[in-house]
Amino acid sequence: MQTQVWRAEGYAKNARFVSELGRPLLAMLDPRPGERILDLGCGDGALTAEIAASGAEVLGVDRAPDMVRAARERGLRAELADAMALPFVGGFDAVFSNAAIHWMKRDPDAVVAGVARALEPGGRFVGEFGGFGNVAAIVTALVAVLQRRGIDGAAALPWYFPSPAAWRETLERHGFTLLEVALVPRPTPLPTGMAGWLETFAGPLFATLAEEERPAARDEVIELLRPSLCDEAGNWIADYVRLRFAARLEARSRTEVERC
Numbered sequence: 001m002q003t004q005v006w007r008a009e010g011y012a013k014n015a016r017f018v019s020e021l022g023r024p025l026l027a028m029l030d031p032r033p034g035e036r037i038l039d040l041g042c043g044d045g046a047l048t049a050e051i052a053a054s055g056a057e058v059l060g061v062d063r064a065p066d067m068v069r070a071a072r073e074r075g076l077r078a079e080l081a082d083a084m085a086l087p088f089v090g091g092f093d094a095v096f097s098n099a100a101i102h103w104m105k106r107d108p109d110a111v112v113a114g115v116a117r118a119l120e121p122g123g124r125f126v127g128e129f130g131g132f133g134n135v136a137a138i139v140t141a142l143v144a145v146l147q148r149r150g151i152d153g154a155a156a157l158p159w160y161f162p163s164p165a166a167w168r169e170t171l172e173r174h175g176f177t178l179l180e181v182a183l184v185p186r187p188t189p190l191p192t193g194m195a196g197w198l199e200t201f202a203g204p205l206f207a208t209l210a211e212e213e214r215p216a217a218r219d220e221v222i223e224l225l226r227p228s229l230c231d232e233a234g235n236w237i238a239d240y241v242r243l244r245f246a247a248r249l250e251a252r253s254r255t256e257v258e259r260c
């Protein structure tokens with residue numbers, strides 16, 4: 001699987017809606033002054049800043065150096081970290097994550113194990129990411145276009161979109177009790193159209209093609225999607241489905257959680 005490269009500038013132009021539409025999740029997190037909160041996959045820190053404004057002590061982590069730089073430029077505490085190998089042992093009352101976990105397909109169990117290690121017993125894990133059926137039309141078009149070029153597009157997909165049942169099992173394996181979970185269809189207007197979306201989010205898939213093949217492949221994906229995702233006025237609307245959840249780490253000893 002090719003890895004995604006994040007650039008804060010391109011993200012702000014093509015994908016500011018990701019943090020804008022993640023705002024309702026802050027109400028679910030309900031951060032309190034003095035609470036220690038980890039923002040997992042903080043990106044450029046747009047939501048981390050709102051958590052900090054509540055008076056909580058927030059640390060953002062991201063695996064993209066350019067995003068960590070952008071978050072620090074907002075005056076936030078932010079560190080480079082691999083979500084699949086989180087270095088924290090206790091110290092956090094809550095872990096928050098918006099639109100990041102679907103990028104952690106390689107080992108979601110390692111992510112949840114790291115979150116459990118980072119939380120104090122009874123701590124909460126609140127988040128939202130792509131759920132089962134997310135961007136289904138886009139996935140189908142990408143797989144078809146890659147398949148026409150001899151590539152197993154399904155195997156190359158870099159995204160993890162679990163069902164609520166599968167996510168519950170993953171959380172429970174690591175000592176969490178799921179308090180709330182929902183699949184939320186959220187048709188999402190794309191400010192820079194499908195071309196901007198593909199440029200920002202589908203890099204790992206186009207990287208499976210030779211450079212000279214990419215523009216034609218991209219145009220083919222766009223034309224396949226036009227009838228279902230572009231309205232009469234030329235507005236592109238992506239078929240997002242969010243998996244939104246809140247969970248609590250059972251008040252067991254950390255050693256017990258680590259053994260799971």
Ligand code: BEZ
Nearest residue numbers: 099129130134135159201
């Ligand atoms: C999402 O936020 O659901 C998403 C982002 C990038 C690729 C696919 C899905």
